[in-house]
Amino acid sequence: MLRKTLTEDSFYLNLGxxxxxxxxxxxxxxxxxxERILECKPLVGYSHxxxxxxxxxxxxxxxxxxxxxxxxxxxxxxNHAYCLAVEKACGIxxxxxxxxxxxxxxxxxxxxxxxxWFGAYLMDxxxxxxxxxxxxxxxxxxxxxxxxxxxxxTYSYCRFGGVNRDLxxxxxxxxxxxxPKLRKRLKDYRTLVTKNIIFLNRTKGIGTVSAELARDxxxxxxxxxxxxxxxxxRRAEPYSIYPELEFEIPxxxxxxxxxxxxxxxxxxxxxxxxxxxxxxxxxEGPVKAAGVPQWIQPPAGDYHFSYESPRGHLGIYFVSxxxxxxxxxxxxxxxxxxxxxxxxxxxxxxxxxxxxxxxxIDVVIPEIDR
Amino acid sequence: MNAVVRYLRDVFSGAWxxxxxxxxxxxxxxxxxxxxxxxxxxxxxxxxYRGHIELRRFAETGSHGCVACGECFRICxxxxxxxxxxxxxxxxxxxxxxxFIDFSRCSLCGLCVEVxxxxxxxxxxxxxxxxxxxYSTVVxxxxxxxxxxx
Numbered sequence: 001m002l003r004k005t006l007t008e009d010s011f012y013l014n015l016g017x018x019x020x021x022x023x024x025x026x027x028x029x030x031x032x033x034x035e036r037i038l039e040c041k042p043l044v045g046y047s048h049x050x051x052x053x054x055x056x057x058x059x060x061x062x063x064x065x066x067x068x069x070x071x072x073x074x075x076x077x078x079n080h081a082y083c084l085a086v087e088k089a090c091g092i093x094x095x096x097x098x099x100x101x102x103x104x105x106x107x108x109x110x111x112x113x114x115x116x117w118f119g120a121y122l123m124d125x126x127x128x129x130x131x132x133x134x135x136x137x138x139x140x141x142x143x144x145x146x147x148x149x150x151x152x153x154t155y156s157y158c159r160f161g162g163v164n165r166d167l168x169x170x171x172x173x174x175x176x177x178x179x180p181k182l183r184k185r186l187k188d189y190r191t192l193v194t195k196n197i198i199f200l201n202r203t204k205g206i207g208t209v210s211a212e213l214a215r216d217x218x219x220x221x222x223x224x225x226x227x228x229x230x231x232x233x234r235r236a237e238p239y240s241i242y243p244e245l246e247f248e249i250p251x252x253x254x255x256x257x258x259x260x261x262x263x264x265x266x267x268x269x270x271x272x273x274x275x276x277x278x279x280x281x282x283x284e285g286p287v288k289a290a291g292v293p294q295w296i297q298p299p300a301g302d303y304h305f306s307y308e309s310p311r312g313h314l315g316i317y318f319v320s321x322x323x324x325x326x327x328x329x330x331x332x333x334x335x336x337x338x339x340x341x342x343x344x345x346x347x348x349x350x351x352x353x354x355x356x357x358x359x360x361i362d363v364v365i366p367e368i369d370r
Numbered sequence: 371m372n373a374v375v376r377y378l379r380d381v382f383s384g385a386w387x388x389x390x391x392x393x394x395x396x397x398x399x400x401x402x403x404x405x406x407x408x409x410x411x412x413x414x415x416x417x418x419y420r421g422h423i424e425l426r427r428f429a430e431t432g433s434h435g436c437v438a439c440g441e442c443f444r445i446c447x448x449x450x451x452x453x454x455x456x457x458x459x460x461x462x463x464x465x466x467x468x469x470f471i472d473f474s475r476c477s478l479c480g481l482c483v484e485v486x487x488x489x490x491x492x493x494x495x496x497x498x499x500x501x502x503x504x505y506s507t508v509v510x511x512x513x514x515x516x517x518x519x520x
Contacts, residue, residue, distance in 0.1 A: 062447035065479035129395055136404050143416075150418035150493065156479040164484070165418065192394045197384035294445070294485065 009033050015354065017046050023120060024365030028342070030354070037354065040346035042339050048369040055318070055329030060086055060296045061160065063329070068154045070333065071367040073116055074310045076109035076145070079158040081307035084239055085316040086160055088305055089298035097285040098162035099241050104278045105145060105157065107271040108175070111182070112141040113310035114264045114271075121261070121359040122193060125202055130193050137185055144174040160296055162288030175279060179272050186269060194265070203257035207345050207357035210255060217344060218337040221312025222263045223361055227255035233308035245277050257360035264362070295324045302328075311335050311362055331370060335363040420478045421494040422471060425515045434515055435490040436466035442482035442491065448475045451482060466512065473499065474507035 015028040025046035031039035051070055055063045067082040068075030080102050087094060119134030142152045147170040149157040157164050193199055209219065214227040224231055232249045234242040250266030252259035300322040307314040312334030319328040338361045346354060406413055425434035438455025450471050455464035483491045501507055 058447055061481065062445065065447060065477045065481075069477075133398070139404070146419070147416045148418070150416065150420040150480070151478065154477070156477075164480070168417075170416070188394050192391045195387045196391050197387045 010038055013351075017043075023363070026339075026363070026365050026368075028354070028358070030346075030351070032351070035350050035352075037346050037349055037351065040343050040354075042342050044336075044339070044365075044368050046369065047366050049366070051370045052329045052331060056326055059324045060298075060326065061294065063326075064159075065154065065156045068156060069366070070331065070370055071309065071311070071335075071364050072153055073113040073364055074109055075153060076149075076155045076157060077106045077113075077307070077309045078314070079155060080106045080240075081305065081309065081314050081316060083158040083160055084307065085303060085305035085318070086296060086298065089301075089303040089318075089320065090160070090296060092161045092289055092292055094162055095286045095289055096283045097166075098287045098289075100278050100282050101163050101167055101287060102158055103241050103245075104175070104275050104282075105148070105155075105163075107274045107278075108141050108145060109155075110310045111268050111271045111275075112138045112145075114268050115141070117264065117362045118189070118261075121362075122199070124355050124359040125199065127193070127196075127199070130189065133185065133188070133192075137182055140174070140178050140181070144171055144178060147171045147174060159288060159292075161292035162286070164288075166287045167282075172279070175275065179276055182268070182272060186265065189265065194262070200258065202353075202356055203261060203360070205254070206257045206353050207349065207360060208254060208256045209341065209345060213341070213344065214255065217341040219312070219341060220334050220337065221308070221310070222267060223260055223312065223338050223341075225249060226252045226259035226263045228253045233306050233313060237306050239305075239307070241278065242274075245274050247271075247274050247277075257356050260360045260362075297322060297324055309334060311364065311367070312338060333367045333370060335365075335367045339363050339368055415495050415497075419493065419495055419497075420480055421496040422473050422476060422478070422499075422509060423482060423491050423511070424494040425466075425469065425511045426490055426492045427515060427518075434466065434512065435488045436469060437463045437488055437490075438466040439464075439487060441485045441487060445481045445485045447479065447481070448477060450476045469511040471509050471511060472507060473509055474504055 010031055010033045013030045013032050015030055017025040017027040027043040027046065029041040029043060030037055049069075051066050054066055064079065064082060067078040071078055083102075086092075115134045115138045119131035119138075122130040145155065146152050148165060148167055149155040150165075151157075209223070209227050211227045211229050214224050214229065219227070220231070228251055230249045230251045233239075234247075235249060247270045250263050250270060252263055298320040300320055302317065302319040304315060304317045307316070313332070314334060315332030317328075317330040317332070318326045321327045341361070342358065345357060349357065425436060427433065428435045436453070436455075438453050440453060443451045443453050450473070452468070452470045453466055454468035456467045457464050480493065483493060499507070
């Protein structure tokens with residue numbers, strides 16, 4: 001673990017690749033002076049599975065199951081984003097009902113992703129109870145989504161031109177019961193965690209990122225909004241049915257760990273609002289566009305699509321030569337940029353704060369490496 | 371004096387926040403248990419649960435309806451499926467006599483089930499898959515259908 005260097009004062013510490021608080025195989029090389037960090041170097045690539053290359057040697061539809069495996073916590077959001085990108089390229093019109101269903105499912109997925117982050121983050125900070133409560137709530141969402149998608153984590157639910165299956169009564173009843181339940185739970189979380197003195201002392205003023213710094217390092221998602229920049233792709237570059245829905249973009253000002261926590265908690269409430277509204281206006285009709293070919297062939301050219309994933313800006317770029325297989329596939333995943341800022345904000349902090357900061361930026365390692 | 375007051379206020383508000391947190395925990399202590407004792411209790415599976423695929427039994431023929439067209443084999447992203455058909459009667463379509471899947475590479479996307487023109491495939495509800503070698507993940511679907519009885 002420890003390696004003595006030439007100067008007696010500083011030494012290197014390897015945090016990871018198997019440290020329990022790195023949520024995966026992430027390697028942080030820390031140069032320390034006692035407890036204080038002088039330098040941090042995130043080393044990534046341990047769970048690289050060449051998803052982009054896989055996209056280049058299989059057809060568009062065959063790549064669909066891969067998308068939910070990049071970010072295993074936001075699988076449905078990634079399915080949704082990929083389908084929207086390909087539909088944009090081919091000019092496929094999606095039926096109204098399918099657009100609503102996709103949005104409802106993606107927002108539920110966003111809540112489940114934030115809930116898991118909430119539990120895991122507090123576990124990193126040493127609180128065990130919220131973890132169990134959060135997983136209890138998340139279990140409800142997974143059961144609801146399982147009722148309609150048939151799977152709990154890697155959904156493969158969206159299809160080009162719609163969704164795989166229509167919503168059933170179990171889903172509608174489950175969601176209706178779940179929304180008030182989670183609202184009550186969020187109130188409990190506020191008493192249990194948000195006002196907790198130990199939590200406040202460990203997160204307030206720790207890992208502060210200014211808005212300029214966040215822009216320089218291309219921070220997106222809740223991490224950027226915690227710095228006071230109200231940038232949300234659901235509003236900035238609206239897609240699907242988001243322009244028709246009412247929701248706010250929660251922002252904070254200080255950009256520290258507490259603010260990043262607070263923004264995510266507020267986002268869950270907004271997502272609940274979106275789900276409620278969308279289910280209230282769910283139109284009737286088909287859930288899949290007719291006449292979408294099995295072997296989809298976008299016209300030659302390059303296409304880009306931006307999506308607000310639970311962790312930030314997800315960019316999908318692909319080049320088509322008019323054939324069944326894309327010529328080039330590139331995914332801009334948010335965690336990669338969000339992680340890079342560690343080398344900027346960690347120097348000067350303590351080792352114990354490293355865990356608080358690393359947890360607060362919410363990285364999913366398989367998404368960084370792809 | 372001011373510093374002392376502030377210090378005491380911090381101590382009391384901190385202790386109060388911990389007490390409030392504890393009250394939430396205590397309240398949950400008397401709520402019903404949400405854990406499922408897994409090997410002894412089973413979770414109810416959703417109707418659309420996606421286990422590995424299996425051949426459906428058709429009541430009219432008492433057997434499967436696969437005509438070995440190879441659509442599932444072509445659409446599978448991971449090359450999981452191997453299917454071979456035999457022409458048993460000249461004026462009837464082919465009939466699959468050989469249908470193997472390698473479950474270890476299956477990503478359970480369900481494209482094969484969707485694409486099947488004969489609706490011959492369905493998802494099984496199997497989720498307890500344990501084997502001693504990687505060959506035990508290879509499933510002979512026709513033998514599986516026959517072993518399940520009519």
